[in-house]
Amino acid sequence: MKSVIAEIITIGDEILYGQIVDTNSAWMGTELTKIGIKVKQITSISDSAAHIIEALDNAKTRADIILMTGGLGPTKDDLTKVVLTSYFNTTLELHEPSLADVEEIFKKRGREITELNRQQAFLPAACTPVRNVLGTAPGMWFEKEGKVYISMPGVPFEMKRMMTDTILPKLKAFFKTPEIIHKVVQTVGIPESILADKLEKWELNLPEHIKLAYLPHLGGVRLRLTGVGIDAKQLEQEIQAEVDKLQQIIPNYIFAFGELSLEAAIGQLLKERGLTIATAESCTGGYLAHKLTSISGSSAYYHGSVIAYHNDVKIRELGVKPETLQQHGAVSEATVKEMAANVRQKFNTDIGVATSGIAGPDGGTPEKPVGTIWIAYADKYKTEAKLLQFNKDRLLNIEYTAMAVLNLVRQSLTATVEE
Amino acid sequence: MKSVIAEIITIGDEILYGQIVDTNSAWMGTELTKIGIKVKQITSISDSAAHIIEALDNAKTRADIILMTGGLGPTKDDLTKVVLTSYFNTTLELHEPSLADVEEIFKKRGREITELNRQQAFLPAACTPVRNVLGTAPGMWFEKEGKVYISMPGVPFEMKRMMTDTILPKLKAFFKTPEIIHKVVQTVGIPESILADKLEKWELNLPEHIKLAYLPHLGGVRLRLTGVGIDAKQLEQEIQAEVDKLQQIIPNYIFAFGELSLEAAIGQLLKERGLTIATAESCTGGYLAHKLTSISGSSAYYHGSVIAYHNDVKIRELGVKPETLQQHGAVSEATVKEMAANVRQKFNTDIGVATSGIAGPDGGTPEKPVGTIWIAYADKYKTEAKLLQFNKDRLLNIEYTAMAVLNLVRQSLTATVEE
Numbered sequence: 001m002k003s004v005i006a007e008i009i010t011i012g013d014e015i016l017y018g019q020i021v022d023t024n025s026a027w028m029g030t031e032l033t034k035i036g037i038k039v040k041q042i043t044s045i046s047d048s049a050a051h052i053i054e055a056l057d058n059a060k061t062r063a064d065i066i067l068m069t070g071g072l073g074p075t076k077d078d079l080t081k082v083v084l085t086s087y088f089n090t091t092l093e094l095h096e097p098s099l100a101d102v103e104e105i106f107k108k109r110g111r112e113i114t115e116l117n118r119q120q121a122f123l124p125a126a127c128t129p130v131r132n133v134l135g136t137a138p139g140m141w142f143e144k145e146g147k148v149y150i151s152m153p154g155v156p157f158e159m160k161r162m163m164t165d166t167i168l169p170k171l172k173a174f175f176k177t178p179e180i181i182h183k184v185v186q187t188v189g190i191p192e193s194i195l196a197d198k199l200e201k202w203e204l205n206l207p208e209h210i211k212l213a214y215l216p217h218l219g220g221v222r223l224r225l226t227g228v229g230i231d232a233k234q235l236e237q238e239i240q241a242e243v244d245k246l247q248q249i250i251p252n253y254i255f256a257f258g259e260l261s262l263e264a265a266i267g268q269l270l271k272e273r274g275l276t277i278a279t280a281e282s283c284t285g286g287y288l289a290h291k292l293t294s295i296s297g298s299s300a301y302y303h304g305s306v307i308a309y310h311n312d313v314k315i316r317e318l319g320v321k322p323e324t325l326q327q328h329g330a331v332s333e334a335t336v337k338e339m340a341a342n343v344r345q346k347f348n349t350d351i352g353v354a355t356s357g358i359a360g361p362d363g364g365t366p367e368k369p370v371g372t373i374w375i376a377y378a379d380k381y382k383t384e385a386k387l388l389q390f391n392k393d394r395l396l397n398i399e400y401t402a403m404a405v406l407n408l409v410r411q412s413l414t415a416t417v418e419e
Numbered sequence: 420m421k422s423v424i425a426e427i428i429t430i431g432d433e434i435l436y437g438q439i440v441d442t443n444s445a446w447m448g449t450e451l452t453k454i455g456i457k458v459k460q461i462t463s464i465s466d467s468a469a470h471i472i473e474a475l476d477n478a479k480t481r482a483d484i485i486l487m488t489g490g491l492g493p494t495k496d497d498l499t500k501v502v503l504t505s506y507f508n509t510t511l512e513l514h515e516p517s518l519a520d521v522e523e524i525f526k527k528r529g530r531e532i533t534e535l536n537r538q539q540a541f542l543p544a545a546c547t548p549v550r551n552v553l554g555t556a557p558g559m560w561f562e563k564e565g566k567v568y569i570s571m572p573g574v575p576f577e578m579k580r581m582m583t584d585t586i587l588p589k590l591k592a593f594f595k596t597p598e599i600i601h602k603v604v605q606t607v608g609i610p611e612s613i614l615a616d617k618l619e620k621w622e623l624n625l626p627e628h629i630k631l632a633y634l635p636h637l638g639g640v641r642l643r644l645t646g647v648g649i650d651a652k653q654l655e656q657e658i659q660a661e662v663d664k665l666q667q668i669i670p671n672y673i674f675a676f677g678e679l680s681l682e683a684a685i686g687q688l689l690k691e692r693g694l695t696i697a698t699a700e701s702c703t704g705g706y707l708a709h710k711l712t713s714i715s716g717s718s719a720y721y722h723g724s725v726i727a728y729h730n731d732v733k734i735r736e737l738g739v740k741p742e743t744l745q746q747h748g749a750v751s752e753a754t755v756k757e758m759a760a761n762v763r764q765k766f767n768t769d770i771g772v773a774t775s776g777i778a779g780p781d782g783g784t785p786e787k788p789v790g791t792i793w794i795a796y797a798d799k800y801k802t803e804a805k806l807l808q809f810n811k812d813r814l815l816n817i818e819y820t821a822m823a824v825l826n827l828v829r830q831s832l833t834a835t836v837e838e
Contacts, residue, residue: 016458018448019634022441025463029437039435041470044444044461051460058477215438279705279726285712286698286705289726293704296780296813298728304736305726307698307708313723313766317736347732361715394715 004175006032007063008042009055011071011080012154015044024069024156031168036177036228037065047071052083056149064147065171070154072137078120080151081140088142088149090126098129098138105136130166134158141170148174179232183239185246187253188220188262189407195221195250202242202249209235210242218396219403220255220262255410262406263291269413270301270351277409278347279305280318280339282330283357283373288402303347308339318342331356331368333376333385340376341383351412352378353405357388359397373401377408384408423594425451426482427461428474430490430499431573434463443488443575450587455596455647456484466490471502475568483566484590489573491556497539499570500559507561507568509545517548517557524555549585553577560589567593598651602658604665606672607639607681608826614640614669621661621668628654629661637815638822639674639681674829681825682710688832689720689770696828697766698724699737699758701749702776702792707821722766727758737761750775750787752795752804759795760802770831771797772824776807778816792820796827803827 008028014020025042032039040062045051052071059066071080085092099121106113120136123129130139130150135158142149150167152159171177187195192214203212209229215222225242229235247254256265270277279289289305292298308314311330315322319342320335328334336356344352357373364370371390376383388404390397427447433439444461451458459481464470471490478485490499504511518540525532539555542548549558549569554577561568569586571578590596606614611633622631628648634641644661648654666673675684689696698708708724711717727733730749734741738761739754747753755775763771776792783789790809795802807823809816 015445016448016461017452018445018450018458019632021445022461026434026437026440029435031437033436039437040465042435042441042461042463046459055460213438281705281708284709285717285721286700286708286724286726287712289700289705290703290709290817293706293726293728294814294817298704302704303729304732305705305724306736307705307712307724307726309712309718310722310766317723317725317765346736347729359715395713398709398713 003038004036004065004177005040005063006037006065006067007040007059009052009059009066009068010042010044010154011047011052011068012044013046015070016046024154024159027156027160028067028163031163032171034180034182034226035168035172036180037171037175047079049079049083052080053087056087060147064175066147066149067167068149068151069159072151072153073120078137081124084127084140084142084149084151085124088124088126088144090124092122093125095121095123095129095138097131098123101131101133101138102136130162132158132162133165134161139167141167179229179235181227181229181232181235181239183225183243184258185223185225185243185254186220186256186258186260186262186265187223187250188255188403188410190221190250190253192216192221195223195253198250199223199246202245206242207238210239218399219407252411255407261295262403262410264295266406266409266413267292267295267298267301269410271297273413275351275413276301276303276349277351277353278303278343278349279405280343280352280354281305281307282309282314282339282355283359284355284398284401284405285309285359287398288353288355288405291402291406303349306343306346314339319346329368331358331372331374333374333387336374336376337378337383337385340378340385344378350379351409353409354378355401355405357397357401359394359401360392361394371397373397375401375405375408377405377412379412422457423455423484423590423596424459424482425456425484425486426459426478428471428478428485428487429461429463429573430466430471430487431463432465434489435465443573443578446575446579447486447582450582451590453599453601453645454587454591455599456590456594466498468498468502471499472506475506479566483594485566485568486586487568487570488578491570491572492539497556500543503546503559503561503568503570504543507543507545507563509543511541512544514540514542514548514557516550517542520550520552520557521555549581551577551581552584553580558586560586597647598649598654600646600648600651600654600658602644602662603677604642604644604662604673605639605675605677605679605681605684606642606669607674607822607829609640609669609672611635611640614642614672617669618642618665621664625661626657629658637818638826671830674826680714681822681829683714685825685828685832686711686714686717686720688829690716692832694770694832695720695722695768696770696772697722697762697768698824699762699771699773700724700726701728701733701758701774702778703774703817703820703824704728704778706817707772707774707824710821710825722768725762725765733758738765748787750777750791750793752793752806755793755795756797756802756804759797759804763797769798770828772828773797774820774824776816776820778813778820779811780813790816792816794820794824794827796824796831798831 029039127140137153140151210227213224227235227239314320320338339354340352354376360370373388376385448458546559556572559570629646632643646654646658725736733739739757743753758773759771773795779789792807795804
């Protein structure tokens with residue numbers, strides 16, 4: 001099967017001067033890859049007609065699809081639109097449905113439509129307009145000599161909505177791309193290299209048309225299985241069979257199938273079981289609570305937290321015994337266990353978790369270097385603690401610790417043991 | 420003065436397939452802009468010799484400097500190095516100092532050096548090697564027909580260190596770029612459009628060689644003044660004079676000169692004045708505490724927080740009166756004021772702040788729609804509250820609210836009033 005090749009051209013000085021990071025291209029790269037279209041080059045160019053034309057001329061020698069973002073909108077003088085109108089030797093015409101969309105947007109905002117915005121509804125006659133329900137600049141789809149040229153605004157949420165609603169389905173149909181099915185299996189608590197060891201034999205035995213990708217990120221590794229075929233239903237079954245095998249090999253490290261964060265997965269588990277949770281944080285300083293409360297609906301299971309940065313707060317608000325702090329210090333198994341057990345009592349929840357450690361970059365000692373962190377979990381059956389050892393980066397230490405606590409909660413909820 | 424033009428080429432399928440976001444280019448764009456070098460194009464290409472050569476051939480028709488990242492390192496078969504060796508018609512030779520660096524890195528890691536890593540010290544004879552103190556792949560600097568070609572590893576911290584230590588100073592010297600001085604003035608609590616109105620007259624009167632850039636980001640607008648000239652000392656004085664004028668025009672919105680986050684600026688103010696702070700959070704769910712504790716050394720002024728997601732916690736742990744909750748609801752001026760005043764008492768701090776609102780996307784009512792948020796500030800002189808109204812995005816609402824509270828603290832500490 002010959003690959004369909006795409007190139008992305010982003011237009012705008014703000015990317016070249018580093019004022020914004022180009023996250024659009026990575027998103028497009030991911031989505032195009034998912035439907036079997038291969039991105040060959042991404043080119044970021046300046047707001048200049050000559051540069052746009054040069055980039056188009058170059059890209060069409062290599063690609064079947066050219067996706068452009070940016071250079072649309074009244075403050076940019078709709079440069080891309082003007083260039084494309086001339087590039088495809090056509091003229092601008094009023095596109096009534098686009099005008100209606102622009103008028104609707106201004107009506108919603110309660111503002112008068114300006115002449116500049118009205119002009120955004122004038123589009124090259126040779127293009128198929130792509131509806132933009134979230135902004136005033138419509139997209140444009142051109143076809144010439146079997147190649148497709150697409151122009152979209154650079155505003156990420158407008159571009160993403162257009163791609164998802166219109167452009168990706170249309171590209172799939174136009175190029176008759178094969179069926180491609182992805183399944184994501186999310187793991188936590190196991191480093192990529194150890195995971196790769198455990199999965200080596202299984203991966204070697206995968207059918208030719210199913211591929212595995214390791215996508216590590218902060219605190220976990222996403223495994224993505226991608227199958228290519230003709231019959232969607234059969235492909236679906238084949239991939240599911242591999243996912244089932246995977247679950248046999250690493251049952252204790254999988255926390256979700258599909259795109260779901262660890263905090264969302266835990267939220268679902270807590271909701272299903274009607275359990276509640278409270279947190280007591282020292283070194284994570286609120287970040288653990290933030291992760292849990294970033295999930296909409298978390299108030300159903302999350303009661304609250306005491307952030308005890310000062311030792312007095314640990315004693316007064318969390319009931320940690322002064323003797324414990326004196327004998328073992330704030331960063332100790334004994335302290336963190338008292339914090340978890342007491343916050344659970346105090347907030348009247350089923351589960352209590354706690355963190356105490358040296359986030360750094362300063363504050364370490366030879367016995368307890370920076371990155372020494374204790375975490376604890378308490379429920380009505382048990383109170384257990386775990387020692388973590390990270391490095392010197394304060395924010396990373398905070399983030400890794402929060403992930404480790406969430407994983408401790410997950411392990412208890414799913415009643416698995418670490419291998 | 421003719422501009423010196425640079426292009427960036429990033430090499431690696433992982434960018435094209437969207438597996439990583441190219442943050443390197445934005446960083447390089449910012450740094451090159453700062454020394455007066457203009458980035459004309461950024462090109463991301465695949466791990467392929469033919470594609471690298473094509474990109475180089477194209478770039479050299481437009482640019483004086485071509486910066487490449489990626490395609491180095493043993494797992495990539497050092498593709499870029501092999502291609503450049505042939506492109507510049509030279510041969511690979513052992514570079515002893517680079518070998519010593521690689522050996523040193525392996526010694527530190529306590530591991531045996533492999534043959535593959537030893538080969539990384541073989542470099543094209545025609546290049547000036549660029550030292551990499553953080554990794555095993557040295558950089559390469561080529562000069563040909565007045566143009567400079569630079570190859571660096573794609574690992575962000577290695578690339579940044581090489582650029583800062585060696586490449587940026589060397590480019591400045593090679594192209595004799597003019598003196599360029601930047602000063603950043605950071606504002607908060609004023610939207611970009613209103614700021615632009617207030618600054619219009621001043622901006623119009625800026626000297627020809629001093630330019631202003633608006634760099635808006637979450638919760639604030641950074642103003643960057645860039646001056647170009649021959650005499651660094653004179654230029655410094657001229658820009659400072661403009662910064663002084665700026666401070667006269669918008670004294671109440673400036674929180675820092677230079678690169679400093681709002682939470683770091685507040686930390687400095689609190690430390691200077693020997694003041695302490697505690698937080699009581701409902702809708703921000705720990706994010707406000709996280710911002711404050713993300714600053715190293717924050718334990719000197721930050722005592723802790725009660726996160727009161729559940730109303731019982733507001734009553735029991737924060738002493739909010741049940742009548743207040745009943746009469747006014749959790750999202751109200753009365754509740755948030757009690758939270759701020761009581762957390763201050765409870766944690767024995769100089770300042771208490773509080774948040775309570777509907778972060779969304781669900782949970783709104785006609786009287787209190789999603790995005791309705793009350794914040795409060797309390798010290799020994801006063802307790803004051805402020806109503807915020809945002810939209811439906813939960814995470815943005817949380818982030819904007821935290822910024823608004825930090826700004827409330829800043830305003831009280833600097834004893835300014837809102838215009």
